[in-house]
Amino acid sequence: MLLILISWLYIAWTIHLWGTAGNHVLRLKISLPIVQTTTGLALLTFFAGTWSIFGRLHWEFHSILLVLNLIIAWRYSSEWITGIRQTIHRFTSLNLFLKSYFIGIAVLILAQCASAPYVIDNESYYLQNIKWLNEYGMVKGLINLHFFLGQLSGWHIAQSALNFSFLYDRFNDLSALFLLYGVFFSVQQLQQYFESGKRHQLIVGLFPLTSVLLFQFISAPSPDVVVYVLTFVIFFLFVEHYANPSSEVFIQLTLLVLFTLFVKNTAMTLALLPAYWFVVHFKSLKSSFPKIVLLCSLTLGLFVAKNLIICGVPVFPSKLFSGNYFDYSLPVEIEHFYYEELKKYGYFLTTENYDSFSKWELFLRWLQLPKMNGLFNKLGIALLLIAPVFFLKIKEKAYRVLYFVLLIQMGLLFATSPQYRFFMNGILWLGCLGVSLFFYKRKTIHTLLLISAIPLLVFVFVPVNLNRFSNYKFMLALSHFESEYIISPHANSKYDMTFEKVSEGNLEYYSPINHDFFWGTYNGPLPTVNKDQVEYFKTYFHLIPQQRSTDLKDGFYSKKLPHDAKRTP
Template sequence: MLLIFISWIYIFYAATVWGITFNNLFKLKENNHLITQILGLFSITIITAISCFFTSINIGFYIVFFLASLLLAYFKRKQLKIYITNLKIRFFNLSKPLQIAFFIFSWLCLAQASTLPYIIDNESYYLQTIKWLNEYGFVKGLSNLHLFFAQTSGWHILQSAFNFSFLTNKLNDLSAYIYFLVAFYSFEKINLIFKEKSIQIAHYFIAIVPLVSVLFFQFISSPSPDIPVFLFSFLIFYKLLKNWNNLSITDFKNITFICFFILLIKISSVYIVCIPIILLAANYQKFKKSLVTLFSVGLFVLAIFIGKNQWLTGYPLFPLQTFKWLTSDYSIPEAYQSFFFKTNKVYAYKISYLEYQELSILQRLKVWLSLPKLHGVFNKLILALIIIFPFFIILKKKIYQPLLAIYSLACIQLAVLFITSPQYRFFLVFILTLVALLIFIIFQKKILIKIALPLSLIITSFILLFPFKLDSFTTNKFTQNNSSFKLSYIIFPHKNSKYNYTYHKEKIGNLKYNNPTNQEFFWITGDGDLPVIKKEQLEYFKNKYHYYPQLRTGNLKDGFYSKSIDND
């Protein structure tokens, strides 16, 4: 915990300095502490991503970045002092009970971050993706080694700039940090609920962040891109609910920049593109002067996204195969892309692709709704929310426009998921949003928050402190045990991986690799020395698609290509 707390202080310092600089550069007025932090992290992500094209994110990068941040801190020292002073004032403006509650929440957040990572994606590609960035930056054709490396997220790029990989393997805790920040913002709004006589549904809505900590805590001990997508989306929805009729130019810029950040983190969150478009259509005359600036930043972010994809896969808009502007020897085979798309598509139905093709649309919907345990429960909930929410929009005539906008985004996202992969976890941001709005449309009572907040902290504490089985909720054996806290984590947290791995050296052609032998998961890689791939996975693609990965030059930094066995 202590080690994580120290790293958070450094993240706070860097994000504040670069956030203030970002505010000044784009003339953003009256930004609060949270927006400044997010825009600072956005800036650092762009800086780190650009560096990844040229160098590794290791000690040399850390030194240069720290010195640059130190120089900026000197020039922005007056604004930095004001920022920290205002942050102190905001904390002490909380009522005493909320100060105590936030202190407990902060301790729980640090404790959870120090436990072993829960989600299996951390073991399949988060760890190795970040390790490749730390040791080599972007590597051409890396997805030929492991398909999931094509999904390198802006959140993993940012995490590589804060994990101090050259010193320790215990600091992939950026998701917990951003959850902590957004939760403090939520506590401020809860404080307003208790003090104000007038009721604003926007304040009630953003209160869900700490109220559902029992859910978020299962994700924050690993660098899951889902966490920032959820939290930033909640923040944008809050802004829409609160300021729909009086959005300032700064609000519009902030929302658009955060949307760019979300797309850089997770491109599957395509619904977010619609938000600036909707706001611009409704307020064109007011916002048109800011279009050149926003369009320029958007093009810059798009260039980073295209460059990253081209580097890693040979396809600028991966997973789309339609666009291929440059011919490269390291482009992943079309068969791999087809496999990736089909596997993702049918995973949500728990059937084979052949079975999927034979089903009609209604039959697919029936299979989707009848899945066991959490999958089936959430899928039914999604359908129910889509059906009943329009009736509640009618009830709230004063804010029907932002409610209709949020509902429309949910429908767009659900439509995209049914084309790609309708897994409930990809729709979870809207499940939480619509459920919270429904509850607070019906029950706008302070007593609801007063009961829910301490209850949430009690349940979260219990789950954090006591290990138990989750097999009643999931059939996935890799996620059937929660991450519980141990006293040994008070100083030094658990390492970034949940498993102890055994690796065997293997070779195929000119590629020497580490094969994890004591874990059965097909996509497993873990925290082993580069490069890592499971032998069974390599053999599967070789036998089924007649390709296997090879080094382009004999050096890892020069990347990989897929060699056809027909050319052997």
């Protein structure tokens, strides 16, 4: 815990500096601390992403980053020092209950992220993507080694830029820090709600009630946490300035949306919000168009460059853009296999069953899934059906716009991969909206916050196995805090895995021993891939991953084996 806290202090200072510089250079006139923080983190992520195209995010990167930090600190000394003083003032001005509540949640967040990571994706590609960025930067055709590595998120770029891997190998806690920022923003808005009575402040103020669902993600660099927090911030800005958005707020909203999309493109429907503003308020917002074009070009350019380097295609996964653009492009047949598996994954169906089901039957199957999946699927649909009733009491048009954006998001998920976590931001926001209609008095809200903290205490300090609640075969037991983590956190992987060295053609790789997770790579040395996975694609597709040269930095390609017959997987 202590080491994580020390690293957070440097990270917070760094992104505060970058946010201060971004605020000044782009002339954004940011009033919300979390918007300035996110602006700084976004600019730092774009810088790190550009750097990783040409080199690794290692001590060289951090040396330049430190120099830039010192330059920014000198150039904008009065602004960033004033910003810190204002943050301290905002904290000290909270009422005693909210101040105590925030401190308690902060300690629990710190304890949770010092514990073993929970998210299974951490063991398949989070750790490996971050390690590749730290050791080599973006590597051509890395997807050919393990196609989950093609899902490299902007959040993993941010994490790899701020995990200090050259100093210590157990920092992977950026998601937890960002949740902490989100909770601080929410308690600030809750205090303001007690004074103003504005509903959108109450909705954000209820955000900590969702922590019981978010804690499972924060001990790993999960992009989902960022999407959930930023959805509340984006919706808050949209409602707050709906009637008359200034150019500065419009740029802020656009930057938040772009960063969210760079972190996770399943949140693409959020882009409808700045687009709506631009159309409705064109005359007053057209002056900001050059800055919007700059930000969009930077984000899109880095997104496409990332995909072209790692996947060999401009967008992954996508049937529209699939093709052999480079010698290291992922073979079309494997990309289509991945795309089809992604669609079936949300229904837990075999290929034969999926193909035989009608759209209505698929929907009913998805809705009737047992355990946690079915629960959140039903909850998402129920909230979408009930929400129009909310508008009998809520007259502001802004909420109706947000509702239609969430409807579109649900529709797109059904067309791609209907996993409930891809709509969880909508579930959480609609849930807080519904709660705000019935619980709006100070004492009641305080009571709800206290009650919601009880399961957090249980989850952090008591081992709980979620297998009984989930359909996922590899759902892990929730990690719990132990006294040995007070100074040094648990390793970045939940498992103390051993690896064997395997050869396939010119490729020598490491494969985990004694495990049953087909996609598992854990925290293995580079390059790591499950030998069963290599054999699978060799058998069914007659393709094997190979190095493009003797240097791992030159990347990988899929080599076609000289067999005519093909078996259908």
